[in-house]
Amino acid sequence: MASISFDRVVKRFGDVTVVPELSLEIPDGEFIVFVGPSGCGKTTLLRMIAGLERIDAGTVRIGDEIVNEVPPARRNIAMVFQDYALYPHMSVRQNLSFGLENQKLPSAEIDRRVAQVAAMLQIEPYLDRRPKALSGGQRQRVAMGRAMVRQPRAFLFDEPLSNLDAKLRVDVRGEIKKLFHELRTTTVFVTHDQVEAMTMADRIVVLQKGVIQQVGTPAEVYNRPANLFVAGFIGTPTMNFIPLKRSGAQWRWGERLLELPQHADASTTGTGAVLGLRPEHWAVTPDAEQAFPMKVEITEPLGSDTFVFGEIEGQRIVARVGADVPVVPGDLLPLRADLERAHLFDTATGETLLRAASSRP
Amino acid sequence: MSEKWVDRLSHLQLAMVALVVLAPVAWMVLSSFKPSSEVTAYPPKLLFSATLDNYRQLFSTTPFARYALNSFLVSAGSTLIGLLLGVPAAFAVSWSRITWPATVTLMARMAPGTLFLLPWYLLFSKLDLIGSAWALILTHAVITMPIVIWVLLPFYDSVPRSIFEAAQVDGCAPLRILMRIALPLVMPGLTVASILAFVYSWNYFQFALVLSNSDSKTLVAAAFNFIGEGATFWGALMAAATLIALPPLLLAFAVQRRLVSGLSIGAVKG
Numbered sequence: 001m002a003s004i005s006f007d008r009v010v011k012r013f014g015d016v017t018v019v020p021e022l023s024l025e026i027p028d029g030e031f032i033v034f035v036g037p038s039g040c041g042k043t044t045l046l047r048m049i050a051g052l053e054r055i056d057a058g059t060v061r062i063g064d065e066i067v068n069e070v071p072p073a074r075r076n077i078a079m080v081f082q083d084y085a086l087y088p089h090m091s092v093r094q095n096l097s098f099g100l101e102n103q104k105l106p107s108a109e110i111d112r113r114v115a116q117v118a119a120m121l122q123i124e125p126y127l128d129r130r131p132k133a134l135s136g137g138q139r140q141r142v143a144m145g146r147a148m149v150r151q152p153r154a155f156l157f158d159e160p161l162s163n164l165d166a167k168l169r170v171d172v173r174g175e176i177k178k179l180f181h182e183l184r185t186t187t188v189f190v191t192h193d194q195v196e197a198m199t200m201a202d203r204i205v206v207l208q209k210g211v212i213q214q215v216g217t218p219a220e221v222y223n224r225p226a227n228l229f230v231a232g233f234i235g236t237p238t239m240n241f242i243p244l245k246r247s248g249a250q251w252r253w254g255e256r257l258l259e260l261p262q263h264a265d266a267s268t269t270g271t272g273a274v275l276g277l278r279p280e281h282w283a284v285t286p287d288a289e290q291a292f293p294m295k296v297e298i299t300e301p302l303g304s305d306t307f308v309f310g311e312i313e314g315q316r317i318v319a320r321v322g323a324d325v326p327v328v329p330g331d332l333l334p335l336r337a338d339l340e341r342a343h344l345f346d347t348a349t350g351e352t353l354l355r356a357a358s359s360r361p
Numbered sequence: 362m363s364e365k366w367v368d369r370l371s372h373l374q375l376a377m378v379a380l381v382v383l384a385p386v387a388w389m390v391l392s393s394f395k396p397s398s399e400v401t402a403y404p405p406k407l408l409f410s411a412t413l414d415n416y417r418q419l420f421s422t423t424p425f426a427r428y429a430l431n432s433f434l435v436s437a438g439s440t441l442i443g444l445l446l447g448v449p450a451a452f453a454v455s456w457s458r459i460t461w462p463a464t465v466t467l468m469a470r471m472a473p474g475t476l477f478l479l480p481w482y483l484l485f486s487k488l489d490l491i492g493s494a495w496a497l498i499l500t501h502a503v504i505t506m507p508i509v510i511w512v513l514l515p516f517y518d519s520v521p522r523s524i525f526e527a528a529q530v531d532g533c534a535p536l537r538i539l540m541r542i543a544l545p546l547v548m549p550g551l552t553v554a555s556i557l558a559f560v561y562s563w564n565y566f567q568f569a570l571v572l573s574n575s576d577s578k579t580l581v582a583a584a585f586n587f588i589g590e591g592a593t594f595w596g597a598l599m600a601a602a603t604l605i606a607l608p609p610l611l612l613a614f615a616v617q618r619r620l621v622s623g624l625s626i627g628a629v630k631g
Binding site for chain 2: 081
C-alpha cells in the first residue's frame with residue numbers, strides 16, 4: 001500500500017514533448033482513473049509509474065521512495081496490460097506463480113496465494129490450461145490474477161477492458177470495482193472510455209496533450225467541469241455547446257435573449273462565450289412562447305429515455321426526453337432549457353466562467 | 362478448368378527446378394559407385410556395374426574416420442560458441458532496438474574469408490595453436506555467430522514486447538527473462554539457427570585448409586587432397602563428397618518440419 005506522486009514530471013519522445021511538467025498526488029488506497037483521448041499521455045504516465053518509460057525531468061514517488069532510477073522489477077507494483085501479456089508457453093497456474101517465484105517465496109505460500117486468487121476470480125477450472133485455450137474474458141481474469149497474487153504496493157491497469165465485447169465490459173467493470181475497492185490498494189486505471197472512468201473512479205484525472213485538465217470526483221467532473229474540454233469529454237451524449245454573443249448585460253443566442261442566473265454577468269469578460277447545456281437539461285414544454293422549437297432530425301429510443309437530435313436556431317442540439325414523448329423525425333419539438341443548470345465557457349480559453357448554480361459538490 | 366492447369370504447370374515447374382538442383386547431387390552419388398575409369402567417361406554412362414572400390418580406396422588411403430571426427434568437433438564446437446554468444450546478443454539487439462551490432466556482425470560474415478586468413482595464421486602460429494582443433498572452432502565462430510543472430514532476430518522481434526514488460530514488472534531480472542520467457546518462445550528459431558550454423562561450419566573449407574595440419578584437418582579440406590596435379594581420383598572424390606554431404610542432409614531431414622515452419626517467420630501470439 002503506498003501513495004503515488006508526480007512532481008513536475010516531463011516526458012519527451014525525441015523532439016516531441018508528450019508531457020510538459022505534470023504534478024499529481026495520489027493518496028494511498030485511492031482508485032484513480034486517468035482518462036482522455038488517444039495520445040493524451042495517460043498510458044505514458046502509467047508506464048512511468050511502472051518504470052517502463054524513462055522520466056526526463058521531475059520525480060515520481062511510490063510511497064516515500066523516489067523511483068526514477070529503480071527498475072520495474074524492484075518497484076513492487078503489478079500491472080494489467082491491454083493485451084493481457086500472459087506468458088503463452090506457461091499454464092495459468094505457472095503464469096500466476098511466476099512473479100512469486102521471482103520473489104523467492106516458499107512454494108507453500110505460492111500455492112496458497114494462487115489458490116486464493118483463483119477462487120476469487122473463478123478461474124480454478126482453467127489452472128492447467130494454456131492462455132491460447134482461454135477466451136478473452138478468461139485471459140483478462142488471469143491477467144488480473146497475476147497482478148493480485150503479488151500483493152503489490154499499487155495496481156496499474158492499462159485499458160484492460162478495451163479488447164472485451166460490450167456486454168463483458170460492463171460485467172467486468174463491476175467485478176473490478178468490487179474486487180479492487182475491497183483490496184483498498186492504490187490503483188491507477190487508464191482508459192479512453194469516460195463511462196468506465198465515471199463508474200469506477202474515486203477520482204478522475206482528465207488529460208489532454210499531457211496536461212491535466214481537471215482532477216475531481218466523478219460528480220465534480222460531471223457537474224462542475226473546469227473547462228470546455230472536460231465538459232465535452234465527460235458525459236454521453238456530449239454536452240450541447242451554443243455560442244453566445246453579449247448584448248449589454250445579457251447574452252444573446254441568435255435573435256433570442258437569454259436570462260442567465262445573476263452571477264453569470266459578474267465574472268464574464270469579452271463579447272463572446274459558449275453556453276453548455278447537457279441533454280438532460282432540456283425538457284418538453286407546453287409553453288410555446290418561451291420554448292425553443294427544435295426541428296427534429298433523428299430520434300434514438302433507448303426504452304427508458306429517448307435522445308432527440310435536431311436543430312434549434314441553426315445549432316445542432318441533442319436533448320433527452322422521456323420515452324413516452326411522441327416524437328418522430330420532422331416534428332417541431334418545443335423545448336425549454338433549464339438555464340439554472342447551464343455552464344458558461346470563455347470562447348478564447350475554454351475556461352469555465354459560470355458553473356451550474358444548482359449543482360451540488 | 363484453368364486452375365487445374367495452373368496447378369499442373371506449377372508442379373511441372375517444381376519438378377524442373379528439382380531436376381536442375383538434384384541432378385548434380387544424383388550424379389555425385391552415382392559416380393561414387395562407378396569404377397574410377399568410368400566416372401569421367403564421355404558420353405556419360407547411366408548404366409554401370411556398381412562397385413564399392415572407391416569407398417574402399419577412400420578408407421584405406423586416408424584417415425577418413427579421423428577427419429570426420431575433426432569435422433564434427435569443429436562444427437559442433439563453433440555452433441555451440443555461436444549459440445552461446447548469439448542467443449543473448451540477438452535478444453539484446455531486439456530488446457534495445459539498437460541494430461548496429463547486428464549489422465557489423467553481418468558485414469563481418471560477408472567479408473571474404475581470405476581477409477582474415479593471414480592475420481589469423483600469424484596469430485595462431487604465435488600461440489602455437491596451428492593444428493589444434495581450437496583454432497578452427499574459434500575461427501568458425503565467425504561463420505556461426507552471425508547466422509545465429511540473424512536467424513533469431515525476427516523471432517525475438519515477433520514476441521509482443523508487452524510479454525517482456527510483464528516479466529519485468531513481475532520482478533524478473535533480464536537474464537531470467539531471456540532464459541525463462543524469451544528462449545522458450547523462440548525455440549523453432551533456435552532449432553533453425555543451430556542446424557544452419559552446423560551445416561555452414563561443416564561445409565567451410567577455407568580456414569581448415571590453412572589453419573589445420575594433417576591431424577586436425579576437416580573432411581572438406583581433406584577432400585581437396587584428391588584433386589592432384591596430374592591425375593585426380595574422381596571415384597574416391599565422389600565417394601568422399603557423398604559421405605561428407607550425408608550428415609547435414611540427415612540433420613535437416615530429421616528436423617525438416619521445424620525447419621520449414623521456422624524459416625517462415627514464427628508469429629508468436631501472446
